[in-house]
Amino acid sequence: MTIEVRLPxxxxxxxxxxxxxxxxxxxxxxxxxxxxxxxxxxxxxMDLKAPLVNGAKVEIVTSKTPESLELIRHSTAHLLAHAVKxxxxxxxxxxxxxxxxxxxxxxxxxxxxxxxxxPVIEAEMRKIVAEGIEVVREDLGRDAAVxxxxxMGEPLKVEVVSGIPSGDIISGYSQGDFxxxxxxxxxxxxxxxxVFKLQxxxxxxxxxxxxxxxxxxxxxxxxxTQKELDDHLKRLEEAKxxxxxxxGKELGLFSFHPEAPASPFFHPKGTQVYNELVTYVxxxxxxxxxxxxxxxxxxxxxxxxxxxxYENFAxxxxxxxxxxxxxxxxxxxxxxxxxxxxxxxxxxxxxxLRFADFGRxxxxxxxxxxxxxxxVRTFCQDDAHIYCTPEQIKAEMASFLDLxxxxxDTFGFEGTRVALSTRPEKRLGTDEIWDAAEGALAExxxxxxxxxxxxxxxxxxxxxxxxxxxxxALKRPWQLGTLQVDYMMPQRFDLNYTQADGTEGRPVMLHxxxxxxxxxxxxxxxxxxxxxxxxxxxxxxxxxxxxxDRANAFATEVLAQAKALGIRADLDARNESLKAKIRxxxxxxxxYMLVIGDREAEAGTVSVRHRHRxxxxxxxxxxxxxxxxxxxxxxxR
Numbered sequence: 001m002t003i004e005v006r007l008p009x010x011x012x013x014x015x016x017x018x019x020x021x022x023x024x025x026x027x028x029x030x031x032x033x034x035x036x037x038x039x040x041x042x043x044x045x046m047d048l049k050a051p052l053v054n055g056a057k058v059e060i061v062t063s064k065t066p067e068s069l070e071l072i073r074h075s076t077a078h079l080l081a082h083a084v085k086x087x088x089x090x091x092x093x094x095x096x097x098x099x100x101x102x103x104x105x106x107x108x109x110x111x112x113x114x115x116x117x118x119p120v121i122e123a124e125m126r127k128i129v130a131e132g133i134e135v136v137r138e139d140l141g142r143d144a145a146v147x148x149x150x151x152m153g154e155p156l157k158v159e160v161v162s163g164i165p166s167g168d169i170i171s172g173y174s175q176g177d178f179x180x181x182x183x184x185x186x187x188x189x190x191x192x193x194x195v196f197k198l199q200x201x202x203x204x205x206x207x208x209x210x211x212x213x214x215x216x217x218x219x220x221x222x223x224x225t226q227k228e229l230d231d232h233l234k235r236l237e238e239a240k241x242x243x244x245x246x247x248g249k250e251l252g253l254f255s256f257h258p259e260a261p262a263s264p265f266f267h268p269k270g271t272q273v274y275n276e277l278v279t280y281v282x283x284x285x286x287x288x289x290x291x292x293x294x295x296x297x298x299x300x301x302x303x304x305x306x307x308x309x310y311e312n313f314a315x316x317x318x319x320x321x322x323x324x325x326x327x328x329x330x331x332x333x334x335x336x337x338x339x340x341x342x343x344x345x346x347x348x349x350x351x352x353l354r355f356a357d358f359g360r361x362x363x364x365x366x367x368x369x370x371x372x373x374x375x376v377r378t379f380c381q382d383d384a385h386i387y388c389t390p391e392q393i394k395a396e397m398a399s400f401l402d403l404x405x406x407x408x409d410t411f412g413f414e415g416t417r418v419a420l421s422t423r424p425e426k427r428l429g430t431d432e433i434w435d436a437a438e439g440a441l442a443e444x445x446x447x448x449x450x451x452x453x454x455x456x457x458x459x460x461x462x463x464x465x466x467x468x469x470x471x472x473a474l475k476r477p478w479q480l481g482t483l484q485v486d487y488m489m490p491q492r493f494d495l496n497y498t499q500a501d502g503t504e505g506r507p508v509m510l511h512x513x514x515x516x517x518x519x520x521x522x523x524x525x526x527x528x529x530x531x532x533x534x535x536x537x538x539x540x541x542x543x544x545x546x547x548x549d550r551a552n553a554f555a556t557e558v559l560a561q562a563k564a565l566g567i568r569a570d571l572d573a574r575n576e577s578l579k580a581k582i583r584x585x586x587x588x589x590x591x592y593m594l595v596i597g598d599r600e601a602e603a604g605t606v607s608v609r610h611r612h613r614x615x616x617x618x619x620x621x622x623x624x625x626x627x628x629x630x631x632x633x634x635x636x637r
Contacts, residue, residue, distance in 0.1 A: 003054035082178035083124035102221030244526035262370035269539035295336035350389035375525030397444035413470035421458035554601035
């Protein structure tokens with residue numbers, strides 16, 4: 001008996017029944033067999049040794065296949081667990097998933113691992129690679145799987161098996177003296193895993209629940225080539241140098257204090273940057289037809305029950321009681337905007353109505369997930385809600401995209417990626433409403449010619465959303481802008497408008513943000529610029545450096561002229577060397593330094609230095625100030 005499979009070039013191959021991906025690759029050529037890692041059969045990633053099915057379209061997976069990097073990292077996580085079990089036989093293994101840029105594995109050990117343990121474990125991993133151990137899959141019944149892991153003394157694996165839904169295939173993989181529970185697939189041999197690095201250690205509660213056992217988590221990464229790994233580690237070092245928590249402290253932008261966990265205190269310089277961001281967005285609101293509003297921070301719980309937040313979001317909200325009434329700190333602005341819309345009658349001629357709100361929001365985030373400015377408990381969004389007719393959705397979407405592009409161009413973000421997040425399991429509304437909302441967003445994206453991917457189940461509880469990711473200077477993706485179509489909240493608040501024929505219509509509510517949380521955006525921007533903000537955003541735009549006491553009078557005059565033009569300038573008249581003053585200004589990432597000596601004071605000029613471009617030469621004071629004013633006004637990068 002023979003079977004026939006179709007290759008990616010649509011050519012056909014006949015093989016004996018029971019043939020595997022290994023047989024297919026070997027029949028094509030020894031070079032392909034040597035490079036083979038797995039197969040894709042009808043689009044599904046499978047082990048190289050999996051039997052081929054008659055009629056399937058089969059691709060041999062090599063390092064050039066996009067999915068292969070995740071496969072390598074998944075198998076390297078197992079390699080890590082294998083090495084740990086060899087070195088620490090009493091260790092109990094947890095789970096070892098692939099994550100962005102790498103993998104981790106959790107272990108239950110008597111003594112938590114330390115950084116000094118990583119080179120030892122890594123050396124053992126390399127020994128296992130050198131042994132070239134075959135990796136073999138085995139399908140198990142539930143009872144057999146439980147019995148096997150009980151006999152191995154692996155209680156965490158027993159718990160995982162017990163949680164697998166009835167009817168799902170349970171499989172395990174062996175490589176020599178190591179056996180692990182896993183869906184797979186994996187590389188066929190440990191010799192395929194040659195480029196990896198263990199990076200760090202952290203504590204992690206089993207299943208993320210602080211009531212469970214604390215485990216020791218080892219993070220690592222893996223690549224196909226050493227160059228890829230070296231480039232990645234170099235980017236990590238650069239990212240460490242750009243860490244906004246580190247730079248925020250060094251530049252005096254913000255601080256955190258235990259009296260207000262995960263809630264930033266913005267210092268004068270940080271507040272200056274923050275307010276410039278708000279001012280910029282406000283100018284765009286005027287240009288794009290938004291009306292800014294202010295709404296209360298604390299409102300009756302009844303409001304949040306009407307909106308659906310109490311039912312779907314209560315675990316992330318803060319509550320308080322006064323005069324026997326229960327209130328909640330607002331986690332979102334949308335219900336307050338619905339109250340405002342409902343205070344008067346609206347005609348179709350009034351729509352679209354765009355409410356923008358910089359109100360402070362509060363959401364409870366677990367202490368284990370808070371992270372500098374990028375995950376906080378109190379924040380402000382460049383938040384807006386658009387009330388429009390169903391027919392106006394496309395036009396509002398187009399306007400939103402124009403606004404988005406203008407903002408991201410200003411900050412120098414490139415490579416925008418777009419994803420459509422669809423209905424979550426826990427949601428409001430009928431399938432028909434969700435069909436209409438998801439269809440409206442998909443149609444608008446298609447008509448705009450914008451490619452997008454799907455994030456199934458990742459929408460908000462009240463509607464689907466489009467999410468916009470940008471790449472920063474280190475090519476790291478950050479999700480910023482969002483647009484959500486909401487048919488439910490206008491219904492729950494009974495919002496209406498008078499249509500052209502005199503009948504009542506229900507508006508559609510669009511939730512949108514460009515920067516998102518200003519706190520989070522500021523953290524991203526600090527890392528994107530390495531703290532060297534463009535001149536229009538810099539807390540101090542110019543520092544004036546007189547060389548001698550004789551130049552102080554003119555330096556003071558320069559300071560006055562700069563401030564009169566709205567330039568944020570300061571004067572460093574300390575009795576320090578010019579070299580020391582320049583270095584300090586460079587560390588503070590001030591865009592421009594004006595060096596003034598006797599000749600400059602006499603001629604009314606300034607010697608200009610730029611933090612990146614160095615010496616720009618002697619310039620007339622008026623000319624320099626005019627150039628800087630234009631640079632700031634145009635928000636040049």
